[in-house]
Amino acid sequence: MMLTHEVATVWWERGVPDRMVWRDRRWRVSDTPTRLTATAEFLPSAMTHAPERTVGWRFQVSAEGDAVVVDIVPEGDGWVVARTWR
Secondary structure (H helix, E strand, C coil): CEEEEEEEEEEEECCEEEEEEECCEEEEECCCCEEEEEECCCCCCCCCCCCEEEEEEEEEEEECCEEEEEEEEEECCEEEEEEEEC
């Protein structure tokens, strides 16, 4: 895993990431994106099915024979790539 903090422009299809531009390359999502979620810390630990909020997405992207798994997280009005796996 590599930590990073690089801006990405993300396009969405039916509420999930579909493609993005990152590191001056066009990437296409090549697997099923997974929501990264968090539960509010102030909720009681005994609460079952606590509401969760989306804090990012993890998915594989491919471009020109290259593939990488990325985590994207919101920042301001856009998205940044926070982690990568090769």
